[in-house]
Every structure is written in structure tokens, then in C-alpha cells.
Amino acid sequence: MNWYLDVLKKYAVFTGRARRQEFWMFALFNLIAAVILVIVDAALGTYPLLYGIYVLGVLLPSLAVMVRRLHDTGRSGWWILIDLVPLVGAIILIVFLATEGEAQQNAYGPNPKAAPTY
Template sequence: MNFQQAVATCFAKYVDFSGRASRSEYWWFFLAYLVLAIVGSFIHQYVYFIVVLAFILPMLAAGARRLHDIGKSGWWLLIGIIPLVGLVLLYFTVQPSSPESNEYGPPPVA
């Protein structure tokens, strides 16, 4: 999945917390968020705030789908609230996709 496909897919599924998201889909979308947040913060704090608001639901949904891809529940996202322990999420999101179907559906098309 390339950058444009990942961003389009994540915004199209902005409240879809079911299914699975590949590593490339999640990380390309995260890169889009990071770049736009940095650029928005240089422009004005209101622009930054609008970027964060626009990305919060799609980012949560993509994170839940990414966790589903490795066989974890989307509720694991809540561990990010705890300082330092939330680094476990980084470990989870860099794991390779499980090649077989799991309880969350078939493997995503990479």
C-alpha cells in the first residue's frame, strides 16, 4: 500500500474499528498525520488544533485495526494513557501481520 492509498483508506474508514490494517497502511497514515501536525504547528496553533481534530478518530480507528491485524483487541490502545508502559503499543504496531485469518477477519491486502 502506498502513501495515497493509506491516507485515503484510513479517512474512508474513519470510524470503522472492525477489520484489519496492514503495517504500511498504519505507518503511512501516521506519517501523514505527523507531517501535517508539524506544518500546522508552524503556521498557527489553530491550524494545528484543526489537524489534530481531523485526525483523532481516523488515527484511533487505524490503531485499533492495526492491533486487530496482530490478533490483539483494539482496547489495547488504552495502554497508551500510561506513561512509559504505553511504549508497548509501539512494539505491537511494528509487528508483522499475522498471515492467516483471525477473529477480526482475513489478512489485509498489502
């Protein structure tokens, strides 16, 4: 749950890097929350209302963590736009998001996996 809340705390932070675990745990909790809201909406008879508000609320954090994840792999955040290419674009984006990040510091910041030095 902390992974989800950490991403929400960085609501619109598009700079830096995000680990695979941070991105995929956010995606998992986001999916679970969306499914629960769809079920609650259907039960209340207000289907797109709660779900729509939730989707709009997490749109920026979702984009921000995706950009930070792409930064971790050494790619620009503009690679998100490859998702606009039908079928192939989504597959390529998923591969980019699942790829391990660069071990060394890159143009977007230090490795988030590295232990902090005091």
C-alpha cells in the same frame, strides 16, 4: 498519499484489519501535515487554531487505524489503553503496532496482505 486518504475514507471504521504499511504511512503523513500546520499557524500568529482543528479532525481516523492495526496482530483494540501506563505503556504499544500481522484469518477478518481471490 493514497494510504492517508484510504484511512480517512474509513473515518470511524473500527472493524477489520490494517497492514503495517497502512498504519505507518498514515502516521508519517499525519506527522508531516501536523508540522506544516504548526509552521503555518506560527507564521500567521494563530498557533493552536489550525493545528487544533486538524488534530480534532483526524482523532477518530487515527484511533480507528490503530485499532485495526492491533486487530491485525490478533489483539483487541482495547490494548490502546496500555498507552495510559507512563513510559512503559507507549513502548509496548509501539512494539504491538510494529509487529507483523497474523498470516492467517483471525477473529477480526482475513489477512489484508493476502491477494484478493476472484
